[in-house]
Amino acid sequence: MALPTFEKKRLIGLIAILSFGLTSLSAVLLPSPVAPLGPAIFITGFFILIPLVVVLGEDFPLVAADDADAGSASPSAERPVAALRERYANGEIDEAEFERRLDRLLATEDLDERFERTSAGLSDRSGENRAREYELE
Known part of the structure; x- marks a missing residue:
């Protein structure tokens, strides 16, 4: 046992x-x-x-x-576009499927970048608000 x-x-x-x-x-x-x-x-x-x-x-x-080493070694977790290109090069998916998945990944990455920019902007604004609050005091 x-x-x-x-x-x-x-x-x-x-x-x-x-x-x-x-x-x-x-x-x-x-x-x-x-x-x-x-x-x-x-x-x-x-x-x-x-x-x-x-x-x-x-x-x-x-x-x-x-198991963190096994998870970080997988290319799909780190670089999904590179993993998709590798699957296309190996012949696992055809060109139409590659284009469809690539468009979806790029759209998702654009959303991630927008979210990061807006959250960074919000944190900058909160810093400005804090500075204004200190000035008012």
């Missing part, structure tokens, strides 16, 4: 929540002879397990391999 794997951030969060919760429960519910177990749980979780996960990263048995 294989061990479950988690993203690094999720595993750190899980360890932190479990350590804090178990420490709190042991402080309230355990009888006094076993009370030193609470600080031991806290120390184990926060000062041993979390640093191990941070330092070892993917080498820690419960941390899943990071």
Whole structure:
């Protein structure tokens, strides 16, 4: 049976929540002879397990391999026009399909550029408004 794997951030969060919760429960519910177990749980979780996960990263048995490298290596995620040209060059799509998809991609890129310009303009305007507010004060 294989061990479950988690993203690094999720595993750190899980360890932190479990350590804090178990420490709190042991402080309230355990009888006094076993009370030193609470600080031991806290120390184990926060000062041993979390640093191990941070330092070892993917080498820690419960941390899943990071798929960010696989996602960034795909040309379709980074450069959709280049990926489309590559598919056309390989003969996967015909000329009409290539032209149709290229037009759609270029239209989408134009919309992205317009959105970026308008949002940049809004942030500039808010900066101007702040300057005016300071002048009025």
